[in-house]
Amino acid sequence: MEIRLLRAPQLIAKFRKRYPNVSVTLYDYSSSEQTRRILSGKLDVGFMRLPAGVGLASLPVLDEALGLAVPDSAHWKRLPADLNKLNDSGFIALARGLSPGLAKQIEHWCGEHGFVPRVVQQAGDIQTVLVGVAAGVGVAFLPSHALSLLRNARILTLRDDAARWTVGLAWQATRDNPVIDRFVDLAREELSVLRRPSGIRQSRRRVEP
Numbered sequence: 001m002e003i004r005l006l007r008a009p010q011l012i013a014k015f016r017k018r019y020p021n022v023s024v025t026l027y028d029y030s031s032s033e034q035t036r037r038i039l040s041g042k043l044d045v046g047f048m049r050l051p052a053g054v055g056l057a058s059l060p061v062l063d064e065a066l067g068l069a070v071p072d073s074a075h076w077k078r079l080p081a082d083l084n085k086l087n088d089s090g091f092i093a094l095a096r097g098l099s100p101g102l103a104k105q106i107e108h109w110c111g112e113h114g115f116v117p118r119v120v121q122q123a124g125d126i127q128t129v130l131v132g133v134a135a136g137v138g139v140a141f142l143p144s145h146a147l148s149l150l151r152n153a154r155i156l157t158l159r160d161d162a163a164r165w166t167v168g169l170a171w172q173a174t175r176d177n178p179v180i181d182r183f184v185d186l187a188r189e190e191l192s193v194l195r196r197p198s199g200i201r202q203s204r205r206r207v208e209p
């Protein structure tokens with residue numbers, strides 16, 4: 001089975017343990033490329049920005065948000081009221097062709113706030129962006145899941161609706177494939193566990209006769 005890698009390692013590990021005879025190959029594609037490959041039968045399932053395209057079934061997995069990555073040395077504890085002050089540092093941007101969905105989300109947020117970031121450097125992957133931020137080359141808009149990759153840098157969360165989107169599991173709606181069905185079922189199973197409210201442990205008192 002072939003899937004796109006995004007926040008899926010634990011799910012994949014459980015799938016491999018449950019179905020050891022199924023081969024799983026991981027790829028890193030944009031949401032638009034995933035859609036094209038799933039519809040052409042070259043990819044089985046993918047984790048992508050929702051809503052998914054026509055012809056795809058989907059399952060919401062997590063809510064994502066934009067954050068502003070800044071070096072530890074930055075004096076900001078939260079976004080400045082005057083966003084133009086961010087341009088004093090300049091921005092490191094992920095090359096648009098690598099993540100067009102993220103680029104559109106950043107443009108949407110900036111448009112909502114009347115802000116035009118001054119890009120001083122472009123990078124070919126998120127790790128390079130983070131290295132540049134840590135080195136003080138500039139600041140960067142990144143998805144909040146990049147927080148786990150931060151070293152010598154931190155994320156200022158953007159809390160308004162324009163900074164949020166949903167990521168989900170997607171697959172071809174009309175494709176009959178039992179392996180895909182099993183993977184989707186496992187994803188639903190894991191989500192139900194994660195979303196289950198924590199129970200309150202009740203103390204048991206021993207009643208003396």
